[in-house]
């Protein structure tokens with residue numbers, strides 16, 4: 001049987017990415033991280049769109065060349081439709097529509113969040129549903145009961161900041177720089193996670209999260225100390241903050257899995273790259289004989305492999321999208337009742 005060749009395109013934020021799949025098999029992928037934002041301490045939306053415009057063509061060309069394929073070999077296109085920055089999404093979506101029209105091939109608009117969830121199974125021909133997913137990214141912190149592809153139940157979510165956002169904001173408070181998550185993770189390795197006990201939020205009878213109080217607590221803590229103390233204990237403070245986040249995420253996830261009787265847990269999103277979260281979840285799941293899936297580090301943050309892979313699965317269960325589909329900056333997973 002001829003396995004379809006799928007081109008995936010991702011431009012929702014500050015990574016310009018393309019990937020090529022044959023069936024469920026990854027042939028090649030490229031993620032170009034836009035460096036222009038570093039000087040601003042965060043993503044500048046207009047610059048992100050302009051960089052996507054500049055980089056997307058060469059990135060797609062690079063993927064095709066590396067896999068030794070031509071444009072004409074592509075059977076379908078999968079592109080991130082949302083959520084993300086409106087202008088950034090539009091660049092990828094317009095490019096994908098142009099290619100689909102020119103090559104006369106089907107187009108699939110992909111929900112970026114589904115991409116993150118199923119990034120765990122890139123290259124696999126089976127999806128081990130049902131499972132509990134802890135989705136922790138820059139914009140999301142959710143516990144999702146994944147019954148099957150497209151069938152989701154929201155179990156809990158953050159009431160304020162997302163976990164990744166908390167990492168980025170605390171990194172800024174500590175003057176560590178941007179992007180905050182990976183930098184806090186790195187310097188925490190040289191610190192003591194028991195140096196200071198930051199408060200852990202909890203909501204009785206709910207699996208919700210909250211991280212804005214923790215961020216304020218870090219701010220109040222550092223305001224009380226002098227600059228020399230902060231400087232010499234930066235790894236300790238970072239590790240203590242990280243431990244508070246990991247503690248809340250891991251305990252809540254384990255409790256939900258127990259209560260729902262699910263014996264598989266899947267981590268997804270940029271914060272799933274956090275080494276302490278991965279370590280803690282491995283320990284806790286081993287203790288309770290729960291199977292843990294953690295995405296390959298390359299597929300935790302934004303990438304096009306997860307988009308093309310979702311395109312493969314979408315093509316098995318759905319009709320292609322029309323060429324007039326719009327970008328949805330606030331696209332959500334659709335949750336059943």
Ligand SMILES: Nc1ncnc2c1ncn2[C@@H]1O[C@H](COP(=O)(O)OP(=O)(O)OP(=O)(O)O)[C@@H](O)[C@H]1O
Nearest residue numbers: 137138139140164181182185270271273274301302
């Ligand atoms: N090792 C790490 N430890 C903690 N946080 C991390 C790590 N690596 C990345 N992050 C965080 O992950 C976030 C980026 O993840 P991702 O690219 O999935 O989010 P996003 O695309 O901005 O948001 P969304 O997918 O919700 O729209 C950032 O907040 C970043 O700080």
Ligand SMILES: [Mg+2]
Nearest residue numbers: 112137301302
């Ligand atoms: Mg993302």
